[in-house]
Amino acid sequence: MKSDLFKSIKITFVFCAIFAIFALILWAFAHTFSPNKGQVEVVTLRGKIVGADNVGQSFSKDIYFWGRPSAAGYQADASAGSNKGPANASYLKEVNARIGTFIQHHPYLKRSEVPAEMVTASASGLDPDITPESAAVQIKRVAKARGLSEEAVEKIVEKHIEKPLFGLFGPAKVNVLKLNVALDKLTVHS
Amino acid sequence: MNTELLGNALQIVLMVALSYPLGKYIAKVYKGEKNFMDFMAPVERWIYKLSGIDPTEEMGWKRFLKIFLTLNLFWFVWAMILLVTQKWLPLNPDGNPSQRPDLAFNTAASFIANCNLQDYSGENGMTYFTQLFTVMLFQFVSAAAGMAAMAGVLKAIAAKTTKTIGNFWYYLVRSVTRILLPLSLVVGLFFIVQGMPMTFQGKMHLKTLEGQEQVISQGPVAAIVSIKQLGTNGGGFFGVNSAHPLENPNYLTNIVECVSILLIPMALIVALGFYLKKQKLSFIIFGVMLFAFLVSAGINVHEEMKGNPRITALGISQHHGAMEGKEIRLGAGGTALWSSATTVTSNGSVNGMHDSLMPLTGAVTLLNMQINAWFGGVGVGFLNYYAFIIIAVFISGMMIGRTPEFLGKKVEAREMKIATLIVLLHPLLILLGTAISSFIFVHSPALVAKEGGWLGNPGYHGLSEMFYQFTSSAANNGSGFAGLGANTPFWNYAAGLVILFGRFFPIIGTVAIAGLLAEKKFIPSSSGTLEIDTVTFGVMTFAVIFIIAALSFFPAHALSTLAEYLSI
Numbered sequence A: 001m002k003s004d005l006f007k008s009i010k011i012t013f014v015f016c017a018i019f020a021i022f023a024l025i026l027w028a029f030a031h032t033f034s035p036n037k038g039q040v041e042v043v044t045l046r047g048k049i050v051g052a053d054n055v056g057q058s059f060s061k062d063i064y065f066w067g068r069p070s071a072a073g074y075q076a077d078a079s080a081g082s083n084k085g086p087a088n089a090s091y092l093k094e095v096n097a098r099i100g101t102f103i104q105h106h107p108y109l110k111r112s113e114v115p116a117e118m119v120t121a122s123a124s125g126l127d128p129d130i131t132p133e134s135a136a137v138q139i140k141r142v143a144k145a146r147g148l149s150e151e152a153v154e155k156i157v158e159k160h161i162e163k164p165l166f167g168l169f170g171p172a173k174v175n176v177l178k179l180n181v182a183l184d185k186l187t188v189h190s
Numbered sequence B: 001m002n003t004e005l006l007g008n009a010l011q012i013v014l015m016v017a018l019s020y021p022l023g024k025y026i027a028k029v030y031k032g033e034k035n036f037m038d039f040m041a042p043v044e045r046w047i048y049k050l051s052g053i054d055p056t057e058e059m060g061w062k063r064f065l066k067i068f069l070t071l072n073l074f075w076f077v078w079a080m081i082l083l084v085t086q087k088w089l090p091l092n093p094d095g096n097p098s099q100r101p102d103l104a105f106n107t108a109a110s111f112i113a114n115c116n117l118q119d120y121s122g123e124n125g126m127t128y129f130t131q132l133f134t135v136m137l138f139q140f141v142s143a144a145a146g147m148a149a150m151a152g153v154l155k156a157i158a159a160k161t162t163k164t165i166g167n168f169w170y171y172l173v174r175s176v177t178r179i180l181l182p183l184s185l186v187v188g189l190f191f192i193v194q195g196m197p198m199t200f201q202g203k204m205h206l207k208t209l210e211g212q213e214q215v216i217s218q219g220p221v222a223a224i225v226s227i228k229q230l231g232t233n234g235g236g237f238f239g240v241n242s243a244h245p246l247e248n249p250n251y252l253t254n255i256v257e258c259v260s261i262l263l264i265p266m267a268l269i270v271a272l273g274f275y276l277k278k279q280k281l282s283f284i285i286f287g288v289m290l291f292a293f294l295v296s297a298g299i300n301v302h303e304e305m306k307g308n309p310r311i312t313a314l315g316i317s318q319h320h321g322a323m324e325g326k327e328i329r330l331g332a333g334g335t336a337l338w339s340s341a342t343t344v345t346s347n348g349s350v351n352g353m354h355d356s357l358m359p360l361t362g363a364v365t366l367l368n369m370q371i372n373a374w375f376g377g378v379g380v381g382f383l384n385y386y387a388f389i390i391i392a393v394f395i396s397g398m399m400i401g402r403t404p405e406f407l408g409k410k411v412e413a414r415e416m417k418i419a420t421l422i423v424l425l426h427p428l429l430i431l432l433g434t435a436i437s438s439f440i441f442v443h444s445p446a447l448v449a450k451e452g453g454w455l456g457n458p459g460y461h462g463l464s465e466m467f468y469q470f471t472s473s474a475a476n477n478g479s480g481f482a483g484l485g486a487n488t489p490f491w492n493y494a495a496g497l498v499i500l501f502g503r504f505f506p507i508i509g510t511v512a513i514a515g516l517l518a519e520k521k522f523i524p525s526s527s528g529t530l531e532i533d534t535v536t537f538g539v540m541t542f543a544v545i546f547i548i549a550a551l552s553f554f555p556a557h558a559l560s561t562l563a564e565y566l567s568i
Helices: A002-031 A089-105 A132-136 A139-147 A150-159 A178-188 B003-030 B038-051 B061-088 B101-111 B129-156 B167-191 B220-230 B251-276 B279-308 B329-346 B359-371 B379-399 B413-443 B445-450 B459-474 B489-519 B535-561 B560-568
Strands: A044-045 A048-052 A174-175 B204-207 B213-216
Touching: A002 B038, A002 B061, A002 B129, A002 B167, A002 B220, A002 B279, A044 A178, A048 A178, A048 B204, A048 B213, A132 A150, A132 A174, A132 B535, A139 A150, A139 B445, A174 A178, B003 B129, B003 B167, B003 B251, B003 B279, B003 B329, B038 B167, B061 B101, B061 B129, B061 B167, B061 B329, B061 B489, B101 B129, B101 B489, B129 B167, B129 B220, B129 B251, B129 B379, B129 B489, B167 B220, B167 B251, B220 B251, B220 B279, B251 B279, B251 B329, B251 B379, B279 B329, B279 B359, B279 B379, B279 B535, B329 B359, B359 B459, B359 B535, B359 B560, B379 B413, B379 B489, B379 B535, B413 B445, B413 B459, B413 B535, B459 B535, B459 B560
Parallel strands: none
Antiparallel strands: A044 A048, B204 B213
């Protein structure tokens, strides 16, 4: 028992050394080859960092496309889902209230046109994307707020639709931050 | 054709296709035959030398288990010490606090047991030091320990009559150096290319487009996520696991992560065929497991892509399925497949919130863990299936009036008793735990209120949350219905104990059965022998497993998941 214990202790330290080397190899690789030296990749607008390209952020102004509801309030140091069960009555009331708010801001929409993903919270609370449909229903509002034609905004949205992998696998999506940055590049708003 | 379904099909094809060559290779690794990773031999010699280990010592099953347990005892102490002192240790750029003793107990138990249930949230409950030297360390070595146990059992089954089952250290070290480490390196490098962070810098502070402050947690993510997926671990770097856009940046990483969940568990069944030179047996076991996985995945994908009927009733458009607790880049279908993959194995990582799954999906994920033998945890999944095989051999033997035999060894009362105890321990832990917690919830509201109220949802779903927590712990899975506020003394200790029982008794029991059978006289097969590498016996084993699980757990499901399903 005693000698086995010593062997156990020794081999654990040896393993720690090996795994430390493993982590260092990955770190060195990331430091050398990844765009931001292994740190979170950022998006800039006119030389200023305005967010991480793969971390959702909160949008509430009419000039921007909005992301999905977040149980974490888009705090990227405290990711969280709502963890609400599908039949939870108070949760369904909350969703219903979100539908009301969404229609209020998009009065041109019929209730049956409100996409469910815009009124249900994401898993991480940091979902960077929306579906192409969710972007489409917001075009009219954004165009109006920016004084642009709907066609102009639609064009930018279409350019930002990321197709499924190889056109075949998985869902299509639109990165909300990148889309909004593209709009801001077009026109300056304060 | 729907691209989400195509994506799911691709993932299933990839895992099955890749598991075959990997399994063939794993058999060589455990047999000690020549293979292309032989350049690791000097590293292995160095490990043995520094640790004072003789890798050629042949061990009996008792000695084999004694070392396994001693090693785990030390690991537990190591994890406890690091977790309660992490605040003062290096690599803590965010100044995260140490864990309370009850939380550290749960975390230590969970990680040495390859369970990875997390009652803390990665962003603030760990430091980079403990992420590396408890989380990552145990994600490697606990997986390797499970695989070593299986390797010992394989050696025992393969031998005609033997008193020894190989060397525990030898299997442990080779599992790390020749299987887990190289695969993790390849997968980790791929993740970095795909934009997963790998840094020792602390949180990133920035101003968003609308001018708000945003603080982004990051760290050595890629190093942990690769082994997390490959070693049926599942303990995420971030609180929301692989649903986090930095822990699973895009659909391609999602494919690699989901395939990694099942890759080694599947390959180990293939390895069994090559190791024992019984390809047909391995195909039949693989077939039974794959069938169960496909059925469970089919139900989950259907349920989640169909959407939540209560949301449909609100009169809005639900084309993309039930998206509460899911991510756009992964889709409802992608999360549904993952929910099945992560519960047929004991992985427990998630790419969506299981608490928000549809009731039937919740029931299927629970049932997968309650059976805990469809592929299962690396190594231990087969061991659980092995216990069921012993029972199936015995029952079939009784049914057709032949002596129960398993590959030339008579199965007698002693082995049967152990197998039965292992199989019944699992429902006992889960149902007793759920019963006790429900009792406390009803009868001691003051205690529950003091612990923050426990449940995140009312009614049937609340019971499901407690049921899920004990199921996940006993199965060493580690996923959760995270609405349950589980970071409390009651849940930390209760789940921690269940994790330890659920890990160690089945391993001790199955290694003992294999060791005991190996010592017996070999009986050459004759016309009177029950053939176990037949489809009939495969169906028989499936039936035994399903009946035991269904019968033990059905009443609890009727009150939780099924009640919710019928009322939604």
